[in-house]
Amino acid sequence: MLALTQLGHTSKAYTLTGNQSLDYFEVAEILTEVLDRPIHYSRPGLLKFIWTLRNRGLPLDFVLVMAGIYTTTRLGWAATITPVVEQLLGRSRLKYRVDRGYVWEYGSDRPTLLAGDHVH
Numbered sequence: 001m002l003a004l005t006q007l008g009h010t011s012k013a014y015t016l017t018g019n020q021s022l023d024y025f026e027v028a029e030i031l032t033e034v035l036d037r038p039i040h041y042s043r044p045g046l047l048k049f050i051w052t053l054r055n056r057g058l059p060l061d062f063v064l065v066m067a068g069i070y071t072t073t074r075l076g077w078a079a080t081i082t083p084v085v086e087q088l089l090g091r092s093r094l095k096y097r098v099d100r101g102y103v104w105e106y107g108s109d110r111p112t113l114l115a116g117d118h119v120h
Contacts, residue, residue: 021079
């Protein structure tokens with residue numbers, strides 16, 4: 001990326017996004033199709049989300065980062081798609097569509113992320 005190899009980017013912050021935004025309901029639909037079994041997004045409240053992750057033994061600092069990401073996405077604050085990637089690359093970004101093939105390609109080696117009947 002130009003930001004890593006050219007001058008003028010020190011102390012700058014960039015909002016990098018993909019070319020597609022999905023809510024948790026859409027993710028559950030894709031996982032249902034790929035895994036060929038129902039995956040339900042139960043829309044847990046923030047406290048339940050934190051409690052569930054802590055009960056799974058995850059460290060508090062990790063849980064708090066996940067809670068921030070979860071809240072941002074749940075409230076739709078992460079839905080914006082920016083042109084910053086193209087501007088920094090100096091070309092069009094790679095196009096992708098999160099679908100059956102994408103989940104298999106990027107999710108098949110991480111079965112623990114896809115295990116369970118609910119996305120929390």
